[in-house]
Amino acid sequence: MTATVGQQAQAAARASDVWKVYGSGEAQVIALRGVSAEFERGRFTAIMGPSGSGKSTLMHCLAGLDSVTRGTVMIGDTTVTGLGDAGLTKLRRDKVGFIFQQFNLLPTLTAQENILLPLSIAGRKPDPAWYDTVIDTVGLRERLGHRPAQLSGGQQQRVACARALVARPEVIFADEPTGNLDSRSGAEVLNFLRNSVREHGQTIVMVTHDPTAAAYADRVVFLADGQIVSELIEPTADTVLDTMKKLDAPAEVGN
Template sequence: MTHTAPITDEALAEPGAGDLAARALRITKVYGSGDARVTALDGVTLGIPRGRFTAIMGPSGSGKSTLMHCMAGLDSIDSGRVLIGDVELNKLDDKRLTRLRRDKVGFIFQAFNLVPTLTALENITLPLDIAGRRPDREWLDRVIDTVGLRPRLGHRPNQLSGGQQQRVACARALASRPEIIFADEPTGNLDSRSGAEVLGFLRDSVREMGQTIVMVTHDPAAAAYADEVVFLSDGRITDTMAAPTAEKVLERMKGFDLPGAGS
């Protein structure tokens, strides 16, 4: 079984290494300078295997969102390499990077980011419409049925519950069949029941549709839906956990609160 655990630099540098959807190789990211200098990522090396659900966790300020944004091409890195498939992001100009994000990457955020004047179906197909691409009808039907939204496709966002709106956002991310989906606290604005519905859908999209998902979360119960959890502290990967449970993740997170932990 392929694991999300840190991989040797040599293995990560190989084209198609381990059939990885995304790779980070010794990446660093620094904000500010002088006394205000903060090292958000400190030489992180990580591989994300295809067709797996990976959660990234850590205390506030650990660098987990920065890592996701850098691996998704939403933020630049100061050193190292980031690849989606075998395409190195830091070698792309803005136009090609924008095209890669549009064609190869899906995004789900804590805020649903739906267009209020469009129906659920129009929101789902919006990125394809902007790109001038016709949706794959069979795939789109499968996504809609997996997310359970067929009766609500004609509804606008204000006619949908929070959980339904986030499922529209999930379906939108899946509609273009991206190489990888990055989800940043996707259940942060949802009650526990709606959050469980969305997480169940994300897990099903990995198991039944072969999607690759990377999710940043602070919630041990959310992390338990993943195949593997990567733990960050002070901008470094400190541990990984396969087949996580909420209890095991919570126990591991308690270690970050101990004096000197993660330093």
């Protein structure tokens, strides 16, 4: 099944017939079986699925972190498949941002330094207006001089979000961004992600297994057993939960 929503020209990221196979022989695991999907520009897409469904693998392949066994992946108009290390580095620098479950901030740097790290790695100066906008949106202006250890989990994740946003990448990949947060902090972060899509046209692809989190997205793509099995537009927590329940009973979806 292929998820085709929106116009092709506007796709920020696209997977075409992507296969991912780990190992060989007896130990062979097929993580993705011919997934094709498009993620439109300026939208917030969630990828959902039970454990082992291949949702994280799909995201890693989309982001160029993992190679695909077959098929092609594109980010904007760049074909990710087949890029060398230099090309992938440039891609990550210019077109992709990440938000991790574990926040992954450098403990030795202040919040501000962490936010500006991708730009300083690339040797670029931040756009001051956009930087101010980002800082105000995440609401961390008072905490910029603090180190990660002095911030709460929610604050750390907001720093991580700001870090991803400040470089204005083509697409931000978020890997269970609320997995390590309590529900209130999680809601803050999700609101903030949704706002950045609505107000600033940012494209976000988020992997999650939490229906409440998925409900913040504009669209949810469901994976099971390495294939896209369903999708929802304008989801609510309830509709997501319903779909998930169906997926948990594979017999019903099988056909």
